[in-house]
Amino acid sequence: MELGPYLILASLEGAITAAVLALTAVGLSLVFGVMRVVNIAHGEFFMLGAVIAWWITGMIGGPPAVGFGVALIVAPLMVGAIAVLADMTILKRLDYDPERTIVATIGLLYIIQQLTLMSYGPDAHPVTAPFNTRLAIPWVAHGEGGWTLIWPWGLGTTSYKLAVIGAAVVVLLGVWLMMARTKIGLLMRATQQDRDMALAFGIPVERIYALVFGMGAALAALAAVLIVPIQQAHYLMGGDPLLLSFIVVIIGGLGSLPGTVVAAVLIGLSDGIISVFFSPTLAKILATLLVALVLIFRPQGLFGARGR
Amino acid sequence: MKSTPIARCRPPIWGGMMLELKAINAGYGRAQVLRDLSLRVQSGEILCLLGRNGAGKTTTMQAIMGLIPLMSGAVLLDGEDISQLPAHEVPRRGIGYIPQGRRLFNGLTVAENLEIGLMARKSGHDTLEEVLDLFPRLRERYRQRAQTLSGGEQQMLATARALCLRPKALLLDEPTEGLQPSMIEAIRQVIVKMRQTGVAILLVEQRVDAVLSVADRVAFMENGRGEAVMDAENLRRDHSIVERYVGV
Structure with a gap:
């Protein structure tokens, strides 16, 4: 069989990476955009989401769909609550100073990581997918007798993988609707534009910050819950999402949500395709190279506004 | 002297x-x-x-x-x-504040800038109408982003935003x-x-x-x-x- 089917398969794998990455990176982008805080601990919130999902599904038992459904809602809420706590006890006391919050979130990264190692342990644990029907992908080939449909042709995907992509799209639409259409979204955008004027017009900026930090972490956790049936939970799993999220946020333009989503699709798809045909390491090298190029030729990112 | x-x-x-x-x-x-x-x-x-x-x-x-x-x-x-x-x-x-250099929420529309003013003290729709009557130009620009307004219109908006608080x-x-x-x-x-x-x-x-x-x-x-x-x-x-x- 020729290249085509493998390309489709690679694109599908890439689309899953892109979906999860978009959720994680939008969380990071939201926090940076509104609060100007570079959250190095973002990957650990992702990891916590996966670990808590494993813990919840193990505790509830029963059919996988029930435990997973609970985890999908409870894990992001718990991680969000932890992030709100971190905001109120650490970031707020640093006055959201850009440099000091970087150091503080590095500290937070190690605290979360080591606490997880001490309680959860060094092993990777799987979470059973709520549904996992194998789906074969149809392919059309031009043979001797004209066009023929080849189906099934061995390789395929699963219904769960498609559901991950669908869920990510729905959540991203939800985030966009919240930012664009709701009162709380308006308050967030105003705070993002001018913190002092937000205060001068009665916006409780500290509460908005706590909410945004919690939401950013919850989005990372949600992405992790979605991916954990495919990838397994591990206390060091936060590294890659953090690196890729930063790559995506820089390419998309710091603080620009549409840019973040577009860049996530770009990086996710190319990561999937390059990983399948060459190697995952090459994919990371190329993505990092792209960041370097963007920083040199378009420092504000593809969708960022210049000179704020 | x-x-x-x-x-x-x-x-x-x-x-x-x-x-x-x-x-x-x-x-x-x-x-x-x-x-x-x-x-x-x-x-x-x-x-x-x-x-x-x-x-x-x-x-x-x-x-x-x-x-x-x-x-x-x-x-x-x-x-x-x-x-x-x-x-x-x-x-x-x-207290309504009209700062130096206007300091509008630039990426937000005229309507959204005014809404933030209204929310601060939960002023109603009648306040908005009164303020827009003072500055009819803003009504024409209602859905435009603040940064696309002329300097004078931006000052009108900054003033209108503060008046939306019904300030003492x-x-x-x-x-x-x-x-x-x-x-x-x-x-x-x-x-x-x-x-x-x-x-x-x-x-x-x-x-x-x-x-x-x-x-x-x-x-x-x-x-x-x-x-x-x-x-x-x-x-x-x-x-x-x-x-x-x-x-x-």
Whole structure:
């Protein structure tokens, strides 16, 4: 069989990476955009989401769909609550100073990581997918007798993988609707534009910050819950999402949500395709190279506004 | 230099609503800007702050809004100490702020900028209509982003946003800076209209003529200290005092 089917398969794998990455990176982008805080601990919130999902599904038992459904809602809420706590006890006391919050979130990264190692342990644990029907992908080939449909042709995907992509799209639409259409979204955008004027017009900026930090972490956790049936939970799993999220946020333009989503699709798809045909390491090298190029030729990112 | 008799400021006639600064000291970090500054603005009165660049006029407004912390002293609105409140509670007590350089929420539309003003004190739709009647131009630009407006329209929006709070006190920091005469006149008329409705107005303005045509009283500032406060009427008759404080 020729290249085509493998390309489709690679694109599908890439689309899953892109979906999860978009959720994680939008969380990071939201926090940076509104609060100007570079959250190095973002990957650990992702990891916590996966670990808590494993813990919840193990505790509830029963059919996988029930435990997973609970985890999908409870894990992001718990991680969000932890992030709100971190905001109120650490970031707020640093006055959201850009440099000091970087150091503080590095500290937070190690605290979360080591606490997880001490309680959860060094092993990777799987979470059973709520549904996992194998789906074969149809392919059309031009043979001797004209066009023929080849189906099934061995390789395929699963219904769960498609559901991950669908869920990510729905959540991203939800985030966009919240930012664009709701009162709380308006308050967030105003705070993002001018913190002092937000205060001068009665916006409780500290509460908005706590909410945004919690939401950013919850989005990372949600992405992790979605991916954990495919990838397994591990206390060091936060590294890659953090690196890729930063790559995506820089390419998309710091603080620009549409840019973040577009860049996530770009990086996710190319990561999937390059990983399948060459190697995952090459994919990371190329993505990092792209960041370097963007920083040199378009420092504000593809969708960022210049000179704020 | 000829010494000029400094008229005593008019005592408060009606004791009701007012904004009062009691010996405030404030600044940025350790750099103190305001030193023992005291002022009072009655409702239905325009008090103008005059002073050279760097005298602390803008800092005074930021201190009132709670955007910079006071080292000592108090800001009272209708007798309530608002300097102890968190910054976002200050506008909710009824202070509208029109900052220097307008500081609009640029990426937001005219409608959204006004909505933020309305939300601060939960003003209703009737407030919005009244404000839009004052500035019909904003109605035409209602769905446009603030950054696409002309300078004059942006100033209208900044003023309208503050009026959406139905303020008891209004702080205007150089509202006519860089505007063409017709716009300056429009803004001036709105300020005068607000005075008639009993708003206490604190105005910072560089152009002395513009000040004298609307102000009831003028307070001079120098190096962060409050100096003489006098009736604008006296200054209109005798310009020499103005020269002393703001002349180059």
